[in-house]
Every structure is written in structure tokens, then in C-alpha cells.
Amino acid sequence: MVDTDFDVDAFLARPLTARIATQGPTVRPAWYLWEDGVFWTLTGPWTKLYDRVRADPAIVLVVDVCDIGSGEVRQVIARGSAELVPFDTERGYRKLSRYLGAEEAQWDRRFRNYLRADPAESGTMWLRMRPDRLTAKDLSYTPAP
Numbered sequence: 001m002v003d004t005d006f007d008v009d010a011f012l013a014r015p016l017t018a019r020i021a022t023q024g025p026t027v028r029p030a031w032y033l034w035e036d037g038v039f040w041t042l043t044g045p046w047t048k049l050y051d052r053v054r055a056d057p058a059i060v061l062v063v064d065v066c067d068i069g070s071g072e073v074r075q076v077i078a079r080g081s082a083e084l085v086p087f088d089t090e091r092g093y094r095k096l097s098r099y100l101g102a103e104e105a106q107w108d109r110r111f112r113n114y115l116r117a118d119p120a121e122s123g124t125m126w127l128r129m130r131p132d133r134l135t136a137k138d139l140s141y142t143p144a145p
Contacts, residue, residue, distance in 0.1 A: 005138040009034070011074055012063060015098045020127075021060040022052040032063070033095035038130045039078060040095060042087070042114060044123040050084065057081040059129060073139040078131035085126045087119040 012034035020041065021027045028049060033040040039061055043050045053059065059082045064075035092115045093104070100107045104115070114124055 005136055006074060008076060008134070008136045011136070012076060014065075016063050016065060018061050018063045020049065021062075022049065023056045023058060024052065026052060031095065031099050032061070033091065033098065035091075035094075038128055040091060041127045041129075042092070042095070043084070043125055043127045046123065049127065050125065053082045053084060053127060057083060061129060061131075069143065071141045071143045073141065074137065075139070076134065076136045078129065078134045080129050080132040082127050082129040085128050087124045087126055089115060091126070 012032075015031075017029045018032045018039070018041070019027050020030050026048065030041045030049075041049075043053070045051075059080065061078045062075065064073075066073050096107065096111055096115060097104070100111055104112060113122075117124065119125070
């Protein structure tokens with residue numbers, strides 16, 4: 001189910017930070033990729049997120065912006081079950097280049113390592129979530145002069 005007040009795809013194409021909530025409750029910030037109605041986030045056995053999703057795949061993911069100067073206030077809230085799926089380099093590049101730019105050689109080494117290390121050795125996985133419910137609200141306003 002999708003309930004939107006604005007172009008969600010255009011909003012989620014921006015390099016914003018998502019917050020992922022799992023049972024516990026625990027909330028953590030994450031970079032994400034939104035493609036074809038699916039959220040993709042890097043994870044692996046070195047993270048608590050990986051263990052929490054394995055124990056209980058129910059998550060809530062929030063992406064929002066609040067710009068007091070422009071009055072833009074928008075939020076996307078997605079609920080669903082996450083799954084851990086094998087990492088692929090092409091999607092990894094698309095995700096990381098959104099935040100770090102197209103020139104991989106200029107990225108911090110840890111991000112190049114996420115992308116280029118053998119996932120069988122590193123344990124890098126995708127957390128994939130196709131929302132069961134997605135709500136997008138535009139609460140923007142015109143700032144006072």
C-alpha cells in the first residue's frame with residue numbers, strides 16, 4: 001500500500017540518510033538505495049543490524065528532511081520485512097556513488113573495501129526491504145520573511 005503527497009521516487013533519489021528501526025527497539029542511521037520500489041542497505045555480520053534482522057525481519061525505515069530555511073519538511077515511512085541477500089558490486093557502486101561521487105578512486109578506503117572485497121570473505125550482504133506499507137507526507141511550509 002502506498003500513500004503519498006509528493007513524488008516519492010524523486011525524493012528518495014536524493015542522497016539522504018535513512019533511519020532503520022528493528023525490534024528492541026533499536027534505531028540506526030543508514031545510507032540506502034531506492035530502486036524499483038525496494039530499499040537496499042549494506043550490512044554484514046560485523047553489525048548489530050545483521051543479527052537483529054536475522055532474529056526478526058520486521059523493520060521500519062524512515063527518510064525525512066526538515067529544512068528550516070526553505071520550509072521543506074517531507075517524510076517517507078516504510079514498513080515491511082527485511083531480508084538478507086547476497087551483495088553485488090554493480091548495485092553497491094550505484095548506492096555508494098550517490099553519497100561519495102562517481103570517482104571511486106577518491107573514496108575513503110573503507111568504502112572501496114565494501115565494494116571490492118570478496119563478499120564470501122568479508123560477509124558483506126544487502127539488507128533488502130520491499131515495503132508492505134509506504135507513507136509519504138509533505139508537511140512543508142512557507143518560512144516567515
